[in-house]
Amino acid sequence: MEFVYDINAMTPSTDAEILAEYRTGRRDVALTAFVRMHQRFVMSVALRHSSTAHDAEDAAQEVFLRVATKLGEFQGNSTLQTWLYRITVNVCTSIHRRRKFTAFFGFGEAEGELDVPSSASAPSQLAEHNEFDVYIKNVLAELPPKQRETFCMRHYDELSYEEIAEITGTSEGALKANYHWAVKKIAEKVRSSEYYANWKEGTR
Amino acid sequence: MNTHQRDELYEILGQDDAYLAAILSQNKSRRDAEVDHQARNLSVHVAERLHKATPRTWYALGAVATSVAAVLIIMVTMDSTHDEPVAQVRVEVAPRIVQQQATPPAKSDAYKQIAPKRIQQVAAYVPDEQLLEQEAEQQVVEYLAFAVGEDGTWSVENSDIDMLLQEN
Numbered sequence: 001m002e003f004v005y006d007i008n009a010m011t012p013s014t015d016a017e018i019l020a021e022y023r024t025g026r027r028d029v030a031l032t033a034f035v036r037m038h039q040r041f042v043m044s045v046a047l048r049h050s051s052t053a054h055d056a057e058d059a060a061q062e063v064f065l066r067v068a069t070k071l072g073e074f075q076g077n078s079t080l081q082t083w084l085y086r087i088t089v090n091v092c093t094s095i096h097r098r099r100k101f102t103a104f105f106g107f108g109e110a111e112g113e114l115d116v117p118s119s120a121s122a123p124s125q126l127a128e129h130n131e132f133d134v135y136i137k138n139v140l141a142e143l144p145p146k147q148r149e150t151f152c153m154r155h156y157d158e159l160s161y162e163e164i165a166e167i168t169g170t171s172e173g174a175l176k177a178n179y180h181w182a183v184k185k186i187a188e189k190v191r192s193s194e195y196y197a198n199w200k201e202g203t204r
Numbered sequence: 205m206n207t208h209q210r211d212e213l214y215e216i217l218g219q220d221d222a223y224l225a226a227i228l229s230q231n232k233s234r235r236d237a238e239v240d241h242q243a244r245n246l247s248v249h250v251a252e253r254l255h256k257a258t259p260r261t262w263y264a265l266g267a268v269a270t271s272v273a274a275v276l277i278i279m280v281t282m283d284s285t286h287d288e289p290v291a292q293v294r295v296e297v298a299p300r301i302v303q304q305q306a307t308p309p310a311k312s313d314a315y316k317q318i319a320p321k322r323i324q325q326v327a328a329y330v331p332d333e334q335l336l337e338q339e340a341e342q343q344v345v346e347y348l349a350f351a352v353g354e355d356g357t358w359s360v361e362n363s364d365i366d367m368l369l370q371e372n
Contacts, residue, residue: 035247043243064250136231156235183216187224
């Protein structure tokens with residue numbers, strides 16, 4: 001008789017299972033599963049709300065450390081993703097304040113000092129892509145905050161309007177309008193940039 | 205990017221500008237790679253910090269408990285030093301009351317050492333020169349009856365009785 005050991009059967013795979021696991025005392029298992037399930041989302045939000053990649057990493061770790069102590073207190077009035085989004089934004093804001101404070105008094109690392117660009121492409125392409133990605137970041141920074149956040153959640157985090165509405169507390173209609181205007185503005189900026197003309201010429 | 209999102213993007217940008225939609229899709233893919241890169245060791249780092257945080261928390265709690273205990277000990281010690289003068293006053297007051305009640309004439313030290321309270325009680329009456337002899341005798345008898353303990357033993361020596369009789 002063959003004994004099949006299915007490790008996935010022992011790992012909680014949904015928020016409800018993770019919470020149940022946490023409350024029954026298997027906290028390490030629950031937290032590991034929780035971090036793996038939500039780490040991309042938290043990191044994505046953290047990267048958007050932090051000035052450097054280093055700060056984003058710090059923030060993401062801080063978020064999960066806070067969650068580790070408070071997961072048992074989660075009431076379930078909202079989804080875990082909504083809860084995580086709020087914690088992440090709060091942590092990023094406090095880290096940003098701390099950095100400004102330390103920079104003001106002249107101790108700690110300067111802002112942007114530890115920003116580490118990361119990607120995996122050929123060097124020439126990498127430079128061009130990084131340049132364009134920085135350009136897109138600047139374009140996003142010029143958008144009104146609601147349009148920017150809606151675009152990022154929809155485009156980068158692939159959330160549904162229903163999920164974004166729960167997180168931001170905005171109606172789905174308003175979110176669709178925000179996304180529409182954000183895309184229009186980005187397109188307008190990109191079309192008028194040198195990148196667009198160069199790439200179009202290159203493809204002809 | 206899922207098909208629903210791509211369709212939505214094409215709809216907003218217009219079908220003739222599929223190129224721009226492709227550029228934004230590529231930008232998203234690169235950003236996904238960046239997020240994956242940043243998040244790749246997150247669970248390991250979180251686990252490390254969680255295990256580091258626990259002893260630190262206990263150390264902090266231990267330090268707080270120690271300082272609270274130290275403060276309590278100091279407070280208790282200070283209270284007891286404040287109480288000491290009060291206790292001394294009480295000790296001083298008690299003998300003074302006894303002396304006022306007794307007011308015995310000058311007696312030898314040996315007399316004071318033996319059954320001091322009872323002698324003093326009787327002695328308080330005995331020196332009164334106005335008392336009649338009979339009453340004095342009666343008091344001596346009462347004293348003797350009083351001096352006999354419940355178990356029938358004497359708590360007064362013969363010298364005391366002689367002394368009492370001589371005084372009366």
